[in-house]
Amino acid sequence: MTINWFKYSSPASFYSLAGKMIPIFVFASVVLLVAGLYVGFFVAPTDFQQGEAYRIIFIHVPAAWMSMFLYVVMAFWAGIGLAFNTRLSSMLASAIAPTGAMFTFIALWTGALWGKPMWGTWWVWDARLTSELILLFLYIGFMSLQAAIDDPRRADKAGAIIALVGVVNIPIIYFSVQWWNTLHQGASVSVNQAPSMATTMLIGMLIMVLASWMYSIAVILKRTRVIILER
């Protein structure tokens, strides 16, 4: 039996596949969200330094991770679309941008609300915060550039160039806490050392990360379907 791997790269067959998959991801994200919030508010203990304010972590960290990850995925698909002229890849990239921008905004917003009680300020121009703000501008730049060009194929190509150039910002955000002195704390979770927080806090946070993954996939598929219809 031969499988046609390129079957779903055609917008028409992708459209129906995505339609079938959306309910699964919606269901998964709702279940994970409820579980994550339960662990976050009722199981995870009060932080000994920050009191209850640390509970912002359950949205701040997932949102910040998603904002960076979605940018890389967006740039990847935009790049594939630019290199191989595949329509669906570029549509996916355009569908990812608003969700990525939303997560970036949430990361900045919750960061400000966390910074005020802990650092005594809503905002500082330090490396982590500034590079995350630049990420928001990159998303907005990508979307407005695409919106400003009438021909969708030309808009895809122009957007892809912004997206690819902007990728350089992602490692800057990630390593900013090591490269510069910043108010922002270092990574709470890393591969080669034990996480610097209670296990239940970590579990709650990881469930919330999974929930935002499922949410993003559902929303992006939904938006891709609309974009397919529009073209």
Next chain:
Amino acid sequence: MNWSSVSEFFAMGGYGFYVWGSYVVTFICIVGEILLISNRRRTLEKQYSLIHDLNKKRDKK
């Protein structure tokens, strides 16, 4: 269980404004995003059904 009463839960140890400010705004963003997409789709469906109707009328003539 961390909370002995509902009001304690909402107070968040004095950080209620910051914690709930984060959660509420995130919730609004998510609901807003979903509404925007369904709205975009509905507009599109309306346009298509309009075109469809016009084509039908033209075919009758």
